[in-house]
Amino acid sequence: MHGYRGKILRINLSDKTWKLEKLDHTEALKYIGGRGFGSKIMFDEVDPNIDAFDPANKVIIATGPMTGTPTPAGGRYMVVTKSPLTGTIASSNSGGYWGAEMKFAGYDMIILEGKSEKPVSIFIEDDKIEFRDAGHLWGKTTIETTNELMKEAPEKAKVLCIGPAGENLSKIAAVMNDLNRAAGRSGVGAVVGSKNLKAIVIKGSSKPTVADPDALKDVVKRGRAQIKENGVTGAGLPTYGTNVLVNIINEQGVFPTRNFQETYFDKAEEVSGETMSEQFLLKRESCFACPIACGRYTKADDIETGGPEYESVWAFSAACGVSDMKSAIKANFWANEMGLDTISAGVTVATAMELYEKGIIKDDELDGLGLKFGDGDSMVEWVKKLGRRDGELASKMAEGSYRLADAYGHPDLSMTVKKQELPAYDPRGIKGQGLQYATSNRGGCHVRGYLISPEILGLPEKLDRLEIKGKPGWVKIFQDLTAFIDSCGMCLFTSFALNADDYAEMFSAVTGEKHTAEDILKAGDRIWNLERIWNLKAGIDPSQDKLPKRLMEEPIPSGPSKGHLPRLPEMLPLYYQERGWDENGIPTPEKLKELGVPS
Amino acid sequence: MQIKVRLFATLREGRGKELIMDLEPGLNPQLVIDLLKIKRDEVAILLVNGMDGKFDQQLIDGDTVSIFPPVGGG
Numbered sequence: 001m002h003g004y005r006g007k008i009l010r011i012n013l014s015d016k017t018w019k020l021e022k023l024d025h026t027e028a029l030k031y032i033g034g035r036g037f038g039s040k041i042m043f044d045e046v047d048p049n050i051d052a053f054d055p056a057n058k059v060i061i062a063t064g065p066m067t068g069t070p071t072p073a074g075g076r077y078m079v080v081t082k083s084p085l086t087g088t089i090a091s092s093n094s095g096g097y098w099g100a101e102m103k104f105a106g107y108d109m110i111i112l113e114g115k116s117e118k119p120v121s122i123f124i125e126d127d128k129i130e131f132r133d134a135g136h137l138w139g140k141t142t143i144e145t146t147n148e149l150m151k152e153a154p155e156k157a158k159v160l161c162i163g164p165a166g167e168n169l170s171k172i173a174a175v176m177n178d179l180n181r182a183a184g185r186s187g188v189g190a191v192v193g194s195k196n197l198k199a200i201v202i203k204g205s206s207k208p209t210v211a212d213p214d215a216l217k218d219v220v221k222r223g224r225a226q227i228k229e230n231g232v233t234g235a236g237l238p239t240y241g242t243n244v245l246v247n248i249i250n251e252q253g254v255f256p257t258r259n260f261q262e263t264y265f266d267k268a269e270e271v272s273g274e275t276m277s278e279q280f281l282l283k284r285e286s287c288f289a290c291p292i293a294c295g296r297y298t299k300a301d302d303i304e305t306g307g308p309e310y311e312s313v314w315a316f317s318a319a320c321g322v323s324d325m326k327s328a329i330k331a332n333f334w335a336n337e338m339g340l341d342t343i344s345a346g347v348t349v350a351t352a353m354e355l356y357e358k359g360i361i362k363d364d365e366l367d368g369l370g371l372k373f374g375d376g377d378s379m380v381e382w383v384k385k386l387g388r389r390d391g392e393l394a395s396k397m398a399e400g401s402y403r404l405a406d407a408y409g410h411p412d413l414s415m416t417v418k419k420q421e422l423p424a425y426d427p428r429g430i431k432g433q434g435l436q437y438a439t440s441n442r443g444g445c446h447v448r449g450y451l452i453s454p455e456i457l458g459l460p461e462k463l464d465r466l467e468i469k470g471k472p473g474w475v476k477i478f479q480d481l482t483a484f485i486d487s488c489g490m491c492l493f494t495s496f497a498l499n500a501d502d503y504a505e506m507f508s509a510v511t512g513e514k515h516t517a518e519d520i521l522k523a524g525d526r527i528w529n530l531e532r533i534w535n536l537k538a539g540i541d542p543s544q545d546k547l548p549k550r551l552m553e554e555p556i557p558s559g560p561s562k563g564h565l566p567r568l569p570e571m572l573p574l575y576y577q578e579r580g581w582d583e584n585g586i587p588t589p590e591k592l593k594e595l596g597v598p599s
Numbered sequence: 600m601q602i603k604v605r606l607f608a609t610l611r612e613g614r615g616k617e618l619i620m621d622l623e624p625g626l627n628p629q630l631v632i633d634l635l636k637i638k639r640d641e642v643a644i645l646l647v648n649g650m651d652g653k654f655d656q657q658l659i660d661g662d663t664v665s666i667f668p669p670v671g672g673g
């Protein structure tokens with residue numbers, strides 16, 4: 001077995017026991033690893049209808065066959081569980097170095113079961129597994145926790161942990177690793193918190209083998225050259241980071257502003273990638289084996305922090321009407337410290353701001369803080385309070401935007417799909433991305449299929465963002481390829497420069513199992529259908545393949561994309577057809593049989 | 600006619616962020632980039648008034664041309 005380590009570590013937190021299981025190689029190849037294989041374990045072992053915080057829910061930390069190999073940006077892992085935010089299957093992807101270290105320790109997957117009676121940390125050094133009391137760490141932030149744990153950890157060990165938000169069961173809590181990398185979305189940190197697990201410290205000493213080292217060397221060399229020559233991965237991302245998108249998206253009038261009430265932010269330049277590079281950037285950061293190094297490390301007053309990335313800058317600037325980069329950097333820092341998903345935290349504060357603007361949230365609920373659009377200082381304070389559930393309103397915010405707005409009787413003011421906050425591209429003016437948001441298996445999300453690539457950046461070819469012709473097919477291919485990439489353990493950003501053939505070649509060289517582009521797209525399709533079936537069983541029916549009412553009914557009010565609506569009703573039936581589903585959006589028995597997906 | 604040119608990322612180096620150009624009527628974005636000594640393959644995204652633009656499209660008074668080099672995603 002190459003690429004894979006062949007071992008699953010199953011940990012029972014209730015009785016503090018663990019056992020090793022052999023990886024089922026056939027199943028692993030079918031579902032690749034990471035997101036795909038993690039979802040299959042969920043399918044086999046967890047009732048989709050349980051409450052996400054039920055100890056019977058499991059947290060699966062899964063690497064892919066490429067994680068920890070020399071493939072470009074092959075250091076990713078995923079956290080797969082039932083989401084407390086959406087009720088769907090959740091799988092959140094993270095970079096940094098933790099995932100590769102887990103592979104070096106000898107594991108493809110760690111399955112966390114049950115619930116510890118008291119706060120606990122797990123220390124793993126190769127085959128040595130130890131449970132340690134984490135009472136003294138409960139309540140501590142990400143940096144405090146990591147520093148504290150490193151005092152008792154082997155040198156160069158890597159730390160994964162939750163912050164106060166995860167402990168407090170905030171439905172928008174993240175799992176953090178390497179201080180500032182996050183498996184951010186869908187509240188996976190809260191499920192870890194519900195199990196009273198504070199952290200996993202890991203150290204490994206052996207590398208996964210690869211089937212054909214010579215072939216891998218060749219294809220990696222070629223892939224790295226493609227990444228270097230590509231304008232986006234070789235120049236744009238390394239120089240400016242993802243935040244260079246601020247101006248690109250704003251210039252086209254699709255930069256959601258003040259909780260999606262507008263789509264053009266007149267202060268965008270102040271929070272742009274260009275401004276960040278000139279005034280706030282200390283250094284670039286990279287993840288394991290990554291030639292792109294899109295990560296930023298910035299400083300605002302006395303705060304230094306990893307990031308913020310584009311989505312986080314947006315969530316803590318335009319979304320909240322805030323025009324100063326310092327506040328965005330500080331809010332990002334505190335979101336990391338609290339262990340919060342930056343997109344969901346920013347959009348939730350933005351929702352609260354709109355509720356306040358409309359007089360629905362009252363002054364006497366604010367604990368002496370402000371809550372007006374544009375008030376950066378208060379935004380930072382709300383992020384801190386939210387993570388700690390400090391006060392009644394902050395506690396409502398910790399439930400995420402949908403439940404916050406719903407608590408005030410105005411769920412339509414929440415800019416969410418399947419209760420997960422939408423990211424930084426207005427779907428009314430980017431039609432394919434809109435369809436992707438609506439059909440994403442984990443709710444509002446841009447990285448289940450990054451249609452921005454063809455519709456805005458022109459990669460691999462330029463599509464008219466306002467047209468719908470051909471888009472359902474594009475959405476399917478992007479979703480399927482992404483499902484493969486997430487599962488194999490490489491970073492999605494490599495796909496600006498690499499295509500399905502490149503991934504197939506790398507996968508074949510690593511695992512020794514000959515795969516073509518067609519095979520890997522089929523694996524992606526299989527994973528997509530499996531997730532869909534799981535969601536259907538969890539009661540997330542196709543009527544939820546939709547966008548928020550505001551975005552469906554109110555045309556973009558001004559700016560370059562003025563007047564546009566998503567045209568979802570025209571595209572959705574065609575998308576179902578592309579997927580081989582029936583007209584109600586249910587995978588047909590024939591389709592499932594063809595893919596070998598259980599029903 | 601007067602047009603506004605907005606430059607981004609590396610294209611700002613030595614040129615600035617925003618320029619107002621006085622041009623003969625009927626000129627197109629190709630001429631704008633020629634005047635600014637920007638090569639065609641340095642342009643990844645060309646917008647005229649926020650919409651996808653073409654290098655040979657006729658500009659009219661008051662148009663805004665935005666030009667981006669190959670940049671990132673996120």
Ligand code: SF4
Pocket residue numbers: 073095096285286287288290291292293294295491492493494
């Ligand atoms: S492209 Fe960025 S996020 Fe992806 S692995 Fe490299 S540094 Fe990490």
